Amino acid sequence: MSEPIIELNNLKKYFAINNGVLAKNSYVKAVDDVTLTVNKGEIMGLVGESGSGKTTLARVILNLTKPTDSHVTFDGVNLSKATRKEMKKFRTEVAVVFQDPASNLNPRDTVMGSITRPLILHGMSKKEADKKALEALEQVKMDSRYLNSYPHQLSGGQLQRIAIARALVLDPKVMILDEPTSALDISVQAQILNLLLDLQENLGLTYLVITHDLNVIRYISDRIAVMYLGKLVELGTTEEVIDNPKHPYTMGLMAASPILNPHERNREKHLMQGDPGSLINLPTGCHFHPRCPYATERCKKEVPKDIIFPDGHQVNCFLYDEKNKTTSEYTG
Ligand SMILES: Nc1ncnc2c1ncn2[C@@H]1O[C@H](COP(=O)(O)OP(=O)(O)OP(=O)(O)O)[C@@H](O)[C@H]1O
Ligand SMILES: [Mg+2]
Structure with a gap:
């Protein structure tokens, strides 16, 4: 039974926007x-085009x-x-890893310093924190010879491993991973995804993985949520x-x-028209209707x-509404 x-x-x-050009009380409805x-x-x-509200939701x-x-x-617990x-308790149980490895770490902190800081902030002694940091580095398969390195001395993949180790040290239950592999090249992406999958299984973690990359999402997720202009569709x-x-x-x-779909026969039919929509000038009705071939x-x-x-x-769409007489045309 899922809990x-x-x-x-x-x-x-x-988000309220009031920049003089737009009327007062305009909002960006990010979520x-x-x-x-x-x-x-x-x-x-969690997948969706740029600006659909994924990071805001996170x-x-x-x-x-x-x-x-x-x-x-x-x-x-209602937060x-x-x-x-x-x-x-919440702050120790939820950890986050962002896209840009460098932004996860302080450039003036060594690997060891970066990983032990959250532990010391949570009241752990230096000795205990060092021990825990070494364990976390082992979990992300980083060699201990990098302990005294600074972020600029490491590759993108190594930095992301350290960001993951840093997220792991507080023994979280949930990890939110916002584009965890987007800044990495393909071969390193696969290593990091496999590491994340191993950790999830070994530690029984829950992940919310945000990306615009459908291949990543297909590889890693059990379920997929799709966002379009602030809405879950x-x-x-x-x-x-x-x-x-x-x-x-x-x-x-x-x-x-x-x-993903090499033999898609209806590719032409389903290819989206027009530009990605804007949250500032939202369409009425269904946000997707200006680009939808079935609107x-x-x-x-x-x-x-x-x-x-x-x-x-x-699904959030009239195509499947019982009142819609043409439903069978699309769902059959
Ligand atoms: N602090 C803020 N103030 C005003 N608007 C904001 C703020 N943060 C985000 N937004 C707006 O909210 C919308 C959604 O942004 P968000 O970063 O959540 O999208 P995203 O799906 O993560 O995009 P990407 O794939 O590019 O990371 C954007 O239009 C953005 O400009
Ligand atoms: Mg984002």
Whole structure:
């Protein structure tokens, strides 16, 4: 039975913009009504084009920024009402690794210094912290001869291993990985992904992996959530979402990825039209309608509701609405 660890219900994060050009009280709706549950021990992949709100969602979950509406529930605790003790626990149980290896580490800190700092901040003695750091370095398969190196002396792959070791030292339950391999070249990417998979299995971790790279997401995730302009448009098992995408946006992403779908017969049909949308000038109705080959008048006016299929596959699109007479045309 799956047990939730991160629960989001209609979560919103809006940024106010008031730069003189746009009218007062305009908002960037970076995360808009996102409902998502990540279960203990699973790898949830979050995919979407640049600017779709992935990092903002991660920052809200990490409590680095407050949601505009609703709240994050972590391991049963509503973070908006958490006590100091609960927040302290939360901060040790959730770790993060960002895309740019250099930004994860202080350039003036040695490898050892970077890894032991969070431990010492949490009240551990220097001796204990050093021991724990060595263990973490072993877990990420880094040689101890790099202990006194500085970030500029290391390769991108080594830096990312150290960032992962640093995330591991507090024995987290959840790791949020925001584009963990995007800055690395392909061969190093594979090594880091395999390391992440080994750690997840050995330590029973839960991951939320954010990327725009469908190959990475397919390789690593158990389930995939797809975001488009602040909204969650599709959610399902990796197999279902990759082999049987239901939202026209996901179909478009797949069509644009020949490696995933080399024999896609309907590639032309599903290739997305126009530019990626903008959060500043959001379309009415379904955000995807200006680029959607199936858009109808209804899509321009109404916001679709989530439709959940018996196997749990979830999609936010009128194509599957019972009221829509043409449903069978697309779902058959
Ligand atoms: N602090 C902020 N103030 C105002 N707007 C912001 C802020 N942070 C993010 N945004 C806006 O929110 C939107 C979503 O940004 P976000 O970084 O979450 O996207 P993303 O999906 O992570 O993109 P990428 O794939 O490029 O990393 C963007 O339009 C961005 O400009
Ligand atoms: Mg991002």
